[in-house]
Amino acid sequence: MYRYIVNRVLLLIPTLIGAAALVFVLMRLIPGDICVVRLGSGGGSVDPRAVAVCHAELGLDRPLILQFLDFVWGFFRLDFGISMWSGKPVAEEIAARLPISLEIAVVATVVAILIAIPLGTVSALKQNSWIDHVVRTVAIAGIATPSFWLGIVSILVVLDISHAIFGAPWMPPIDYVPFWQDPLRNLSMVILPALTVGYRYSAVTMRMTRSAMLEVLREDYIRTARAKGLLERLIINRHALKNALLPVVTLIGIEFAFLIGGLVVTEQVFNLNGVGRLFVLAVQNQDYTLTQALVMLTVTIFVFTNLAVDLLYAWLDPRIRFG
Amino acid sequence: MIKKLGLAAAGLGAVFCVATVAAPAVAAETPKRGGTLTYMIPADAPPSFDGHRETTYATVHAAAPFYSVLIRVNPDNPSSNTDFVCDLCTEMPKPTDDGKTYTFKIRQGVKFHDGSPLTAVDVAASWQEIVRPRDGVSSARQSYFIMVDKVEAPDATTVVFQLKFATNAFLPALADPYAWIYKKEILDRDPHWFEKNIMGSGPFKFVSYEIGQSIKGVRNPDYYRQGQPYLDGFVGIFAAKQAVRVDAIRADRAAIEFRGLPPSARDELVRELGDKITVQASDWNCGNLVTPNHKRKPFDDVRVRRALALAIDSWHGAPALAKIATVHTVAGIVFPGSPLAASREELEKIAGFWPDIGKSREEARRLLKEAGVEGLKFELMNRNVDQPYKYVGTWLIDEWSKVGLQVTQRVLPTGPFYDALRHGTFDVTVDFNCQSVVNPLLDIGKFLPHSVYAENYGGYDDEKEVALYQAILHETDPTKQRAMVREFEKYVLDTQTHMIMTPWWYRIVPHRSYVKGWKISPSHYVNQDLANVWLDK
Numbered sequence: 001m002y003r004y005i006v007n008r009v010l011l012l013i014p015t016l017i018g019a020a021a022l023v024f025v026l027m028r029l030i031p032g033d034i035c036v037v038r039l040g041s042g043g044g045s046v047d048p049r050a051v052a053v054c055h056a057e058l059g060l061d062r063p064l065i066l067q068f069l070d071f072v073w074g075f076f077r078l079d080f081g082i083s084m085w086s087g088k089p090v091a092e093e094i095a096a097r098l099p100i101s102l103e104i105a106v107v108a109t110v111v112a113i114l115i116a117i118p119l120g121t122v123s124a125l126k127q128n129s130w131i132d133h134v135v136r137t138v139a140i141a142g143i144a145t146p147s148f149w150l151g152i153v154s155i156l157v158v159l160d161i162s163h164a165i166f167g168a169p170w171m172p173p174i175d176y177v178p179f180w181q182d183p184l185r186n187l188s189m190v191i192l193p194a195l196t197v198g199y200r201y202s203a204v205t206m207r208m209t210r211s212a213m214l215e216v217l218r219e220d221y222i223r224t225a226r227a228k229g230l231l232e233r234l235i236i237n238r239h240a241l242k243n244a245l246l247p248v249v250t251l252i253g254i255e256f257a258f259l260i261g262g263l264v265v266t267e268q269v270f271n272l273n274g275v276g277r278l279f280v281l282a283v284q285n286q287d288y289t290l291t292q293a294l295v296m297l298t299v300t301i302f303v304f305t306n307l308a309v310d311l312l313y314a315w316l317d318p319r320i321r322f323g
Numbered sequence: 324m325i326k327k328l329g330l331a332a333a334g335l336g337a338v339f340c341v342a343t344v345a346a347p348a349v350a351a352e353t354p355k356r357g358g359t360l361t362y363m364i365p366a367d368a369p370p371s372f373d374g375h376r377e378t379t380y381a382t383v384h385a386a387a388p389f390y391s392v393l394i395r396v397n398p399d400n401p402s403s404n405t406d407f408v409c410d411l412c413t414e415m416p417k418p419t420d421d422g423k424t425y426t427f428k429i430r431q432g433v434k435f436h437d438g439s440p441l442t443a444v445d446v447a448a449s450w451q452e453i454v455r456p457r458d459g460v461s462s463a464r465q466s467y468f469i470m471v472d473k474v475e476a477p478d479a480t481t482v483v484f485q486l487k488f489a490t491n492a493f494l495p496a497l498a499d500p501y502a503w504i505y506k507k508e509i510l511d512r513d514p515h516w517f518e519k520n521i522m523g524s525g526p527f528k529f530v531s532y533e534i535g536q537s538i539k540g541v542r543n544p545d546y547y548r549q550g551q552p553y554l555d556g557f558v559g560i561f562a563a564k565q566a567v568r569v570d571a572i573r574a575d576r577a578a579i580e581f582r583g584l585p586p587s588a589r590d591e592l593v594r595e596l597g598d599k600i601t602v603q604a605s606d607w608n609c610g611n612l613v614t615p616n617h618k619r620k621p622f623d624d625v626r627v628r629r630a631l632a633l634a635i636d637s638w639h640g641a642p643a644l645a646k647i648a649t650v651h652t653v654a655g656i657v658f659p660g661s662p663l664a665a666s667r668e669e670l671e672k673i674a675g676f677w678p679d680i681g682k683s684r685e686e687a688r689r690l691l692k693e694a695g696v697e698g699l700k701f702e703l704m705n706r707n708v709d710q711p712y713k714y715v716g717t718w719l720i721d722e723w724s725k726v727g728l729q730v731t732q733r734v735l736p737t738g739p740f741y742d743a744l745r746h747g748t749f750d751v752t753v754d755f756n757c758q759s760v761v762n763p764l765l766d767i768g769k770f771l772p773h774s775v776y777a778e779n780y781g782g783y784d785d786e787k788e789v790a791l792y793q794a795i796l797h798e799t800d801p802t803k804q805r806a807m808v809r810e811f812e813k814y815v816l817d818t819q820t821h822m823i824m825t826p827w828w829y830r831i832v833p834h835r836s837y838v839k840g841w842k843i844s845p846s847h848y849v850n851q852d853l854a855n856v857w858l859d860k
Contacts (some may be wrong), residue, residue, distance in 0.1 A: 036740055039369055039461050045743075046461075053459035057515075085370075086534055087519045096533060155570055160575075169595065171574035175537050175560055175569065271560070271567045272534040281367050281535060284738065 005008070008307050016296065022076060023295040025286050033083050033287040034058070051172035058084050060288075071305055082291035085285045090293045093278065098260075100176055101185075101267075101274035105196050105259035111198030112196060112205050117248070119202075120209025121241060124217060131165065135206065142203025151196045158192070174271040187319050192269045197263065201255050208251050212244035219243075246316055253309035257302045325820040342692070354840060356550075358858035360557045363568040365562055368534050373520035374501035375453050380582055380847050385538045385559055387851040388552075389436070389522035390503035393427060393446055393482070394494070396760055399403035400856050402605060404661050404761040412482075422489030422799060425497075427482045433547045434530045435506050447476035448507035450484075452514065453499075458515045466776065467496045467765050470796075484651055490796055491804070500848045517560060526854035528550035535561055546854070547832075553840065553857035570833065571621045572600075575782045578858075582847045583607070585649050585710050592833045603843035606651060606657050607828035608766070609757035611715045614822050616749055617780035621699065626690040630818035631751070632675035633687035634726040639680070639719055641826040643770075648714035655812045656767050658845065659827055662801065663763040663808050674817040675824065687726045687803030700729040700818045704749035706740045715825050716753050719860035744780040754780060754822070759848035763808065766797055772816045772821055775806030781821050788814060 036053035039046045053315035055061045059070075074081055123135035155171055162170035179186040186248045217240055218223065226237045264276035275294065282290040326343050366381035374382060374390065394415065396595040397604065401830070409415055412427040433441040454471045456462040470493055486493060503523060509516050521529040525635045526548070529541030541556040560577060562568050569575040569588045573595055584592075592600045615622035623630060637653045645651045655673065657664040670676040677683040705716040713734065720730045730751075735743060743749050756769040768776045771792055791811045793813040798804045815821050831845055840855040 032738055032742060036742075039376070048459045049458055086368075088534075093534065097535075131693055138439060150565060155566075159570060163595070169574045171570055171576060174576050175558065176533075246826065268564050269567070270562070271562045271571075273533065277367070277535055284736070285370075285740075 005307075007128075008310070012303055016075070016299060017072060019299040020066070020072050020292070020296060022290050024071060025293055027286075028064065030286065032286050034288065035060070037286055049315040071289075075293075075296055081289045083287055083290045085282070085287040085290065093290060094275065094293065094297060097273055097275050097278050099178060100272055101260055101263060101276065102264075103179070103190055104197065104263060104272070104274065105256055106135050107190055107194035108198035108201055108259060109256050111194055112201035112255070113252065115202035116197070117206035117209055117245075119237065120206040121213055123190070123206070123210045124213030125236070127214065127233070135210070139203040139206040139210075142199050143207070144202065147196050147200050148269050150199065150263040151193065151266055154192055154196055172270070175282065176273055178264075182227070189270075189272075193263075193266050193272060197259065197266055201259075204246060204255065205251055209244065209248050211241060212247050216240045217245040235255075242316055248314060249312050249316065250309050253305045254302075260298065261303050330664065345456055348483075352839060352859075354535060354552050354553045354855075354857040355701050355859060356857070358860055359579045360554050360579075360838065360853065360856060360858060362559055363558065363571055363577045364538075364561045365563065365580060365582050367563045372521050373515075373518040374503040375449075375456070376396040376463055376578050377501065377579050377844070378463045378520065381850055383530075384581055384849050386503075386521055387500060388525055388527040388557060388853045389529050390435070390525040390852070391441070391522050392500065392502050392504065393450070394498050395500065396498050396844060396849050398850050398852075399842070401842050403551045403656075404495075407494055410442070411504060414439050415814045418489070423486040424847070425484045425486075425493070427484075429480050429482060429661070430547055430790065431480060431840040433524055434545045435524045436522055436543065436686075437506075439506065441506075441524045442479040443476040443482045443503065444479065444503050445507045446482045447474050448481070449504045449508055450474045450502070452505070452510060453502055455516060464496075464499060464501065466768070469498070472691065488797055490762035490764065491799055491801070492762055492796060495760045496765055497761045500759055500846075524851055527557060531720050532557070533587040537561065545610040548854060554853065557853055560814040572833065575835065576829040578838045579832065579841070580616065581832060581851060583649060583830040583832055585832065586646060589831050589833045592688060599836055600833050601838075602831065602833045604829065604831045605843045607649070607847070608756065608761050609828040610760070610763065611650075611711065611825045611828070612754045612756055612769070612822045613751060613825065614754040614779075614781045615751045615820075616747055616780075616782050617821075618747055619750055621694060621696045622751065624694050625819055626694040627696055627699070628823075629674050630687040630694075630726065630795075631728075632692070632816065632820050632823045633677070633683045634728065635675055635719065635722045635823065635825070636683075637826055638678070639677065640722065644711070644714060644718055644826060645829065647671040648711040648712045649829050649831065650715065655824060656770060656810060657763040657812070658761045658766065660845075661761055661763050663805055665809065667810060669809060674694045674820060675814055691728075692728065698727045698729060700731075703732050704740070704743060705732055705734045706753065706755075707736045709735050711828060712753055712755075715755050719753070719825070741799040747780065747782050759846045761845055767792070767808070767811070783821060785821070786821070851854050
């Protein structure tokens with residue numbers, strides 16, 4: 001087990017270097033120049049001397065290989081440098097936004113699990129009943145409905161309902177306050193986006209839970225358990241669900257990692273200053289250092305989430321052994 | 324021109340009772356002190372906080388409350404094109420030396436937010452950076468001050484501007500809302516310091532800034548205007564999405580957005596909130612232009628460019644567009660309402676403004692045939708901004724189709740859009756001319772060739788046009804100047820059709836009715852220091 005973990009962690013090094021090389025090259029292939037964007041963002045003319053000074057300031061006049069080595073060496077020391085756009089340390093920029101993205105991702109995941117696993121299980125157990133049809137309809141609607149649309153509609157619904165009931169429209173706050181400063185305000189801000197994202201997330205998970213459960217319920221060992229007179233509740237909880245959860249856990253892991261940097265549109269709709277919005281800004285402004293750091297953060301989260309999911313497998317299915 | 328709309332809405336369509344509110348009635352109200360103004364800034368973040376370098380409203384809406392300027396448009400009469408008052412100076416000077424010397428006396432006792440005194444030396448140093456920045460430093464409005472020879476501070480309370488030639492363009496240019504006064508000591512130490520930091524002498528002191536989230540300020544207790552500012556502080560919230568901004572005003576999460584919203588947003592807010600919303604509206608010193616690329620065939624042929632202008636029916640198009648987009652008034656190259664603007668009769672003699680659209684389009688078809696490009700297919704480049712770019716672009720394509728032109732629209736995000744403009748990789752583009760203080764003599768610089776005015780992307784050179792412009796700039800007699808502007812306008816829009824006008828923008832600012840003291844101006848850059856804003860709560 002420990003050997004397996006060490007091997008997996010060591011394998012991360014070439015993976016991360018490969019990702020670093022890819023993002024470094026791709027950023028340089030995008031047409032444009034951060035200095036031109038910075039100095040001419042209003043459409044004005046750009047003084048070539050000012051551009052040269054800007055290049056020197058940002059270190060963009062140095063050979064590409066040196067820039068790359070600096071980036072990789074900095075990454076392994078957890079020093080991502082300075083944002084080329086804002087001039088602030090990249091770590092500070094990300095740290096300011098990570099809590100909100102993380103909070104939404106966690107709440108959305110909890111929402112998704114709470115909805116998806118019970119409903120997916122019930123749907124499988126009551127296959128082709130009206131309950132199954134309702135659950136499947138809800139799931140398909142969740143997959144088909146874009147989160148941003150749901151976000152916009154949910155805000156409008158909240159505005160209209162609050163207006164009708166209280167006489168004044170209400171919507172969640174749009175300036176972020178950390179949980180420890182004002183828990184109520186924080187939760188009122190987070191809950192709508194989390195539900196919006198969580199619904200789609202739960203729909204996907206629900207479908208996966210249902211199909212995995214259906215497959216497991218047809219296994220011989222389930223039939224054996226039933227034949228020996230085991231309680232149905234125990235069969236479902238102890239034998240069926242635990243095994244059916246293997247693909248579901250994988251899916252939850254991937255979705256969670258995706259949510260950290262992938263809430264771009266939802267963050268825009270709810271005006272949340274999260275990592276997804278930062279990502280868009282960084283690419284738009286051609287902020288190399290910030291984009292590179294964000295990509296590496298996402299890659300790292302994906303890689304570690306996958307590792308955690310693999311380790312969870314062993315707990316869920318004791319037959320799995322790590323060599 | 325500026326209307327304050329007392330509004331009542333009924334049914335699904337918002338029906339507006341339009342009433343012009345006279346300024347003295349507003350002035351009669353006694354401002355209340357206290358409260359925090361929360362307003363929306365329609366951007367993700369400003370590129371920097373350096374007003375000297377930037378041209379975007381994101382910078383001025385976020386940071387203007389922290390700074391002072393030398394002179395400004397009268398905040399109690401911001402719709403005026405000619406009412407300039409002192410901010411840091413004590414009295415508006417009378418020019419001497421045949422209009423070539425302006426001597427300003429600077430207020431005493433003004434302090435920067437770090438407690439140090441602000442003197443004429445700081446004012447002169449800031450203006451030197453604007454007029455003639457040192458190497459490696461950008462000044463976005465340097466070209467506005469070609470008439471300035473020297474800026475000096477002979478003593479701690481006097482600043483002298485020496486001009487190369489007398490011109491009526493100077494004072495309006497000096498009232499530039501981005502011309503913030505910086506501390507000389509910091510400028511000397513690091514001329515880029517103000518890009519990332521804020522330290523001024525304005526009505527509010529900087530508290531905090533979260534990129535992409537908000538900027539906060541608190542009342543400056545040492546502000547030099549007695550009793551101002553009225554607010555305890557402000558919070559500017561950045562939100563690029565219009566829906567977020569409108570919803571925020573609707574739910575009273577924010578009280579106002581200063582840039583302007585489209586008619587549909589105004590109607591929605593009025594319908595929902597009735598008299599809790601006040602709408603201020605004004606012609607906007609911004610307009611979309613059509614720029615044919617003179618370096619690409621067949622747009623090097625004046626007959627083709629003229630046909631493009633003749634096909635457009637602005638007189639009928641503007642009222643229809645005004646219902647859905649932030650455009651309103653048909654005018655020539657000068658801001659409508661300015662003493663130098665063309666009258667309707669004068670405009671109707673210019674291609675693109677003929678009163679008989681049938682005759683105009685017939686002439687367009689004839690010119691296209693003569694040039695051998697009947698049924699010409701080309702691409703209209705546009706910016707990925709809904710209001711009003713995409714509306715104007717779509718309307719133009721429809722207008723051109725009426726003379727047989729087959730036009731497709733290529734919409735680009737802002738960065739690639741500017742990149743394409745700078746590199747001339749377009750057939751015809753929707754361009755824009757957005758100025759701050761109404762200063763027609765400088766505002767029409769947009770129509771000059773790139774060699775003279777860097778933000779012109781038409782790819783042409785025209786010595787005659789430049790000579791005409793120079794004559795206008797040097798003329799100080801308003802009557803003669805007006806006649807010369809007409810000649811220039813006819814030459815640019817008709818004889819050469821270097822560019823084509825579309826209806827001027829219209830600024831609509833719906834805000835919570837408890838926001839008082841702020842008055843709309845023809846520019847979303849002007850009157851943003853918030854010193855005279857108060858909350859009637």
